[in-house]
Each structure stands twice: as C-alpha cells, then as structure tokens.
Amino acid sequence: MLKLDGLTKTYAGQRGVNSISFEIAPGEVVGFVGPNGAGKTTTLRMIAGTLEPDQGTVQLMGHDVWSNRQTAQAVMGYLPEHAPLYDDMTPRSYLDFLLSARGVARKQRPDLLTQAAKRTQIEDMLDRRIEGLSKGYRRRVALAGALAHDPPVLILDEPRDGLDPNQKRVTQALIRELSPGRIILISTHQLDEVANLCSRLILIAEGQVRADQSPADFAAQDPEGRIEDVFYRLTAGPSPTASNPDEAQT
Amino acid sequence: MTAFWTGFCALYRRELRQDAVSPLAYMFVASFISASVLLAFQVGGLFEAGRAELVAFFQFHPWLFVVLMPALSMRAWSDEARTGTLETLLALPVPTSALVLAKFMAAWTLACLMLVLTTPLWLGLSLLGPVDHGATLTAYLGSCLLAGAYLSIGMAASAVSRSQVLSFVIALGVSFLATAAGLPLVSSTLAAFLPLPLTEALASLSMLDAFAGFERGVIEARGLSYFLAVIALGLCLTGLWVDTKRGGQA
Numbered sequence: 001m002l003k004l005d006g007l008t009k010t011y012a013g014q015r016g017v018n019s020i021s022f023e024i025a026p027g028e029v030v031g032f033v034g035p036n037g038a039g040k041t042t043t044l045r046m047i048a049g050t051l052e053p054d055q056g057t058v059q060l061m062g063h064d065v066w067s068n069r070q071t072a073q074a075v076m077g078y079l080p081e082h083a084p085l086y087d088d089m090t091p092r093s094y095l096d097f098l099l100s101a102r103g104v105a106r107k108q109r110p111d112l113l114t115q116a117a118k119r120t121q122i123e124d125m126l127d128r129r130i131e132g133l134s135k136g137y138r139r140r141v142a143l144a145g146a147l148a149h150d151p152p153v154l155i156l157d158e159p160r161d162g163l164d165p166n167q168k169r170v171t172q173a174l175i176r177e178l179s180p181g182r183i184i185l186i187s188t189h190q191l192d193e194v195a196n197l198c199s200r201l202i203l204i205a206e207g208q209v210r211a212d213q214s215p216a217d218f219a220a221q222d223p224e225g226r227i228e229d230v231f232y233r234l235t236a237g238p239s240p241t242a243s244n245p246d247e248a249q250t
Numbered sequence: 251m252t253a254f255w256t257g258f259c260a261l262y263r264r265e266l267r268q269d270a271v272s273p274l275a276y277m278f279v280a281s282f283i284s285a286s287v288l289l290a291f292q293v294g295g296l297f298e299a300g301r302a303e304l305v306a307f308f309q310f311h312p313w314l315f316v317v318l319m320p321a322l323s324m325r326a327w328s329d330e331a332r333t334g335t336l337e338t339l340l341a342l343p344v345p346t347s348a349l350v351l352a353k354f355m356a357a358w359t360l361a362c363l364m365l366v367l368t369t370p371l372w373l374g375l376s377l378l379g380p381v382d383h384g385a386t387l388t389a390y391l392g393s394c395l396l397a398g399a400y401l402s403i404g405m406a407a408s409a410v411s412r413s414q415v416l417s418f419v420i421a422l423g424v425s426f427l428a429t430a431a432g433l434p435l436v437s438s439t440l441a442a443f444l445p446l447p448l449t450e451a452l453a454s455l456s457m458l459d460a461f462a463g464f465e466r467g468v469i470e471a472r473g474l475s476y477f478l479a480v481i482a483l484g485l486c487l488t489g490l491w492v493d494t495k496r497g498g499q500a
Contacts, residue, residue, distance in 0.1 A: 050340040052497045070253050073343035080341070084334030088268050101260035101342050103253060145338070 001025055002047070002153060002183050007056035009042050009207075016042045018207040019056065024200075026152070029179045031194030031201045031215070032187045035235045039207040040187040041081050044157050047185070048078040060153060074102065077151040079159055081187075083142030087131035091122055091141045094130060098145050116148040119174055121167075135162040143171070153183045160193060172197050191227045195219065205235040257344025258352045265356030279364045282318055286310060286368060303382065304372060308389045308465050312429050312457050315400045320421030322361065323404025324414045326353045327492065331412045340496060350489045354398075354405050354481075361397040365390060385467025392464020395477035396457060400425050402484025409491035425457075428480075432456025 002024040009017040017039040024030050034040050045051035047058050049069045058065040063072040086094060095116060099109045117123045120140040125133060130141060139162050146154060159175070160168045175184060175197060188194060194201050195215045203211040203218070211218055211234055219227040269275040286307060290296045294306025330336035339349055369390075375381055400421075407421035408414075430436050431452050441449045453459065460477060463470035 045337070048341045050337050050496060070343040070345065073341060074253075076341075078341040080334060080337040082334055084338055086264075086268075086335055087333075088271060089264075093267070097260055097264050098338075098342070100263075101257050101344055103256040103343075 001059070001061065002185065003057075003059040004043075004047070005057045005059070007043065007046055007058065008054050009039075009046060009051065010054050015207050017046070017053075017204075020204065020207070020209055021056075022202055022209065022212055024183050024185060026181050026183055027179065028200055029175065029184045029186065029198045031198035032185055032204070033189070033191065033194060033201060033231065034204040034210075036189075038204045038235070040204060041157055042207075043204070044078075044155055044185070044187055045080075048076065048080075048155050049073050050078075050080075075151055076153045076155060077146035077149065079142055079146040079154075079156045081157040083139045083162075085130045085138055085142055085145075087129070089130055090127050091117070091130060091133075091144065092126040094141065095144055095148050099148055102149050104149060112148055112150065115150075116144040119147065119177075120144040121170055136164055136167050139163055140167070140171075143174075147178065152181070154178065155185050157187045158189070159186060160188065160190060168193075191231060195227055203231065203234055210234045253343055254345050254348045257342060257348040258355075261339070261344075261349055261352035262356050265353055266359065269356070269360050275360060278318065278322055279360070279367065282314060282364050283367055285314055287371060289314070290371075301379070304375065304386055304389060305465060307368070307371060308393060311393050311396060312461055315397055316425045316429050317422065319361070319397060319400035320404045320407065320418045320425060323357055323401050323408055323421065324418040325408065326357065326405055327409040327488070328412050328414050328417045331495065332414075336492075336495065340492075346489050346493050350405070350485055350492060354402060354485055354488070357401050357405070358394075358398050361401060362394050365393055365397070382467060388467045388469055389464055391469070392461055392473065392477075395464070395474070395481075396461050399457060399477045399480040399484070402481045402488070403428070404484075406484045406487040406491065409488045428455070429457045432458035 004023075005021050007017055007020045008015065020039075020043060032040055032043070042051065046053045047060070047065065049065045049072060052066060058072075060072040061075050063075075065072040086097075089097070092113065095113045096109055099112060100106075104112060114123075117126055120143050122137060122140050122144055125137050125141075130138065133141065139159070143156070143159055146156065156175075160171050163171060172193065175186070178184065186193075186198065198215055201211065201213060201215045201218050202209060211230075215227065218230055219225045221233075222229045289310040290304075290307035294309060296304075296306040299306060327336070330339060340346075372381065372386055376383070403424050404417075404421040407424065408417040410420060411417050432454075433456075437449055437453045440452060444452075455476075460473040463473045
C-alpha cells in the first residue's frame with residue numbers, strides 16, 4: 001500500500017503541494033495528471049524520498065518514507081523527470097551500477113539486467129555509450145533502471161515522454177504486464193495514456209487533488225465523454241464548456 | 251554488506267571508472283607531474299642544493315593543490331545537480347554519508363595515484379646519493395593528507411552550486427585563504443589590524459603550517475589532526491549541503 005497523508009510542500013512562501021492525501025493498493029495503475037506546475041513532480045519526489053515534505057507523511061508498504069527512508073526506497077523503482085543518465089556509461093554499466101548500489105548480489109545482477117533490457121527493448125544498445133543514444137532509447141534505459149531490481153512499487157514521472165508511437169505502445173504493454181500485484185503511479189500529460197492504461201486517475205491542480213476516480217467515471221462528467229474537456233473544466237477556469245476550451249476563456 | 255558499504259562501493263567504482271575514461275583526469279595528472287617536477291628543478295633548485303632530498307619538490311605542493319584540487323573536485327556534485335542524476339542517487343536506498351564518502355575517496359584515490367606517479371623522482375634521486383627514505387615517505391604521506399584536505403574543501407564547494415565554475419572559484423578562494431594565512435607577509439599585514447594572539451591563531455590554522463612538519467619528514471600529531479579535522483569538516487559540510495537538496499532549498 002502507498003499512502004499519502006496531508007503531504008505539503010511550500011516553495012518561496014507558495015504552496016507547491018497543499019495537503020495531498022490518497023492511497024494506492026497493489027494491482028492499481030494510477031495516472032497522476034495535472035497542468036504544468038500543478039505539483040505532480042514535487043509529489044513524486046516526496047514519495048521517492050528525494051524531497052522532504054514540510055508536512056504530512058508518505059507510507060510505502062508500511063514504511064514511512066522519511067523516518068525509514070532506505071527501507072522504503074529499497075522497495076521502490078523511480079523514474080525521475082527528464083530521465084537523467086550518466087552519459088559516460090553504457091546502459092549495461094549503468095544498470096549494473098544501480099543494481100550493485102541497491103545491494104543486489106553479483107550473481108543475480110546479469111539475469112536482472114538482461115530481464116530489464118528485454119522488457120524495455122534496449123538489448124541491442126546495452127554496450128553503446130549513453131551519450132550517443134536517441135531520446136527514446138535514453139528514456140527506456142532510465143525506465144530499465146527503475147524496474148531492474150523488480151520492485152513492487154514503481155513511481156514513473158513521464159515514462160512515455162520522448163517516445164515514438166511504436167515505443168509508446170511497447171511501454172504501455174510493459175506497464176500493463178508489470179501491473180498485477182504492483183503499485184504503479186504514473187505522472188503524465190497524456191490523457192489518452194491514462195484512459196487506456198490506468199485503473200484510476202488522480203488529478204491535481206494548484207497543489208490540490210481535484211479528482212480521484214476511474215478514467216471512465218472521470219470522462220463521464222462530460223456529456224460527450226471527452227476526458228480532455230473534463231480536465232480543462234477542472235484545471236483551467238471557473239466557467240466550464242463542453243467542447244471548446246477557447247470559448248470558456250472569452 | 252550494509253546499505254552504506256554497498257552504496258559506497260558501487261559509487262566509488264563508478265567514479266573511478268569515470269576518471270579512467272576521462273581525458274580530463276589524464277590531463278590533470280600530467281599537469282601535476284610536469285608542474286611539480288618543473289618547479290622543483292627550475293624554482294626549487296633540486297640539484298643545486300647538493301643534497302639528496304625532496305624538500306624542493308614538496309614545498310610547492312600546497313600551491314599546486316590550491317589550483318588543482320578544486321579543479322578535480324568541482325564536478326563532483328555540481329554536475330550531478332546540473333544533469334539531474336543527483337535525483338537518481340538520492341532515490342537509492344543508500345545513506346547520504348556513503349555517497350559523500352565514495353565521491354571523496356574516488357577523487358582522493360586519483361590524487362594519491364598522481365603522487366605515486368612522481369616516485370620515479372625519489373628513486374632517481376636515491377641513485378645519486380643517500381636519501382632519507384623515512385622522511386621522504388612521511389613527506390608523501392603529508393602530501394596525500396594535504397591533497398585530501400583541499401579536496402574536501404572542493405567537494406563542499408561543489409555541493410553548494412550547480413555551476414562548476416562557481417564551485418571552482420569558491421574552492422579556490424577558500425583554499426587560497428587557508429594556505430596564505432600562514433605566510434609571513436599575510437601574518438604581518440593582519441597583525442596591523444588584529445590582536446597578535448588572533449593573528450598567530452589564524453597563522454596556525456594554515457595548511458602551510460600543518461604541512462611543514464611532514465615536509466621535514468616529521469609526523470606531528472598537530473599536523474595530522476589538523477588535516478583529518480579539515481577533511482572531516484569538509485565532508486560534513488558536503489553531506490549537509492547534499493541533504494539540503496532533499497529539503498528543496500538548494
């Protein structure tokens with residue numbers, strides 16, 4: 001179980017994330033959506049233990065992320081925003097580095113590495129320098145890094161950003177394959193991804209949860225079932241419109 | 251192994267591998283060897299002294315390290331912050347202290363290796379006359395500690411800023427002050443403004459003062475504890491600044 005309770009983060013006097021609370025059970029794939037600057041990445045960083053909240057708690061599989069950080073981080077795979085990588089390494093050495101830092105035994109590492117490479121389809125690039133990889137491959141190497149140790153919890157910040165349509169399809173299939181028994185939280189701007197992949201959608205805007213329901217129920221708020229229009233209505237302005245966002249602003 | 255040691259070993263190996271494939275590391279080593287030997291012969295008059303000793307070689311180390319150690323350490327944390335890989339490191343189930351120590355030890359290993367590569371000078375001199383090997387070894391030990399002290403200052407400066415240049419300038423400034431405080435010219439200038447006990451106290455905090463005993467071939471408890479204290483202080487500050495990034499303040 002992933003449980004956020006009253007999570008709050010303030011930047012320069014402004015509340016970036018304002019008392020966010022929700023729970024995610026194993027087997028759920030949750031799409032975490034919201035406009036730019038809504039607080040998605042800040043929330044994910046607080047869950048991943050890389051940013052300390054001002055208030056509130058994050059419990060991961062019974063471990064408090066901030067009082068028992070290392071135990072919580074050991075069961076988590078995290079893909080940070082922009083998928084940062086070490087350019088001087090190869091995907092093989094990068095994945096091996098992450099696995100060894102996580103304390104995975106030397107004998108187990110090659111199997112886990114091969115499995116992660118196969119799942120993310122980077123086998124043919126394993127021994128090339130990361131510096132020379134395309135954006136799509138870089139994103140997949142970073143994703144491989146998040147799931148290489150086979151964690152029960154995956155926190156993914158924009159996992160399909162920069163991928164071509166074929167790669168997006170592969171990644172979507174991979175997340176679906178990984179979902180049974182796992183907690184998967186995906187931050188994304190792609191509402192179609194949420195509708196197709198996620199069992200639940202959490203929408204935040206201005207640091208607060210505005211919706212927490214299934215994508216189907218979310219879309220049903222619009223007479224024509226347009227998920228984008230509901231998103232717009234809940235995030236962009238007070239006067240809603242069914243089909244034309246531009247009209248709502250005038 | 252504990253999370254500390256697995257994390258330490260993984261990052262230490264990664265940093266060493268990075269140095270092994272980096273042209274900058276080779277340039278750095280070549281610069282030190284050529285500059286130190288050139289200064290010893292041209293300025294220090296190594297042969298003119300008529301004695302088989304390496305004082306002329308070691309006396310320039312503090313000034314060379316003032317420039318070279320900030321250059322060696324400036325990337326350590328600022329580059330991680332700039333490229334976003336710091337997020338990956340902080341998401342690992344590894345204590346911050348292990349990350350800080352691993353980066354420092356890797357840089358210190360390179361600095362010590364650089365000193366080892368100057369030992370042919372020692373061997374060559376021993377062919378020309380009777381060398382006090384104990385004193386020379388002590389001077390090498392002192393030089394290693396001196397390099398460690400400057401590196402720890404550089405590491406702390408690197409954790410302060412995302413800019414390598416700014417990190418270098420801060421480390422250079424602090425290192426210069428910590429060295430120049432022991433010069434008679436600086437002491438006499440300060441004595442004009444400050445009480446004599448304070449001037450003497452400042453001079454006694456100089457790297458030059460702590461290194462002087464080692465340079466003569468004497469292991470002084472004061473010098474040894476001074477270098478270890480500077481290293482510990484630098485690493486503590488680095489850890490504090492890296493942890494500050496978890497708080498989202500830097």
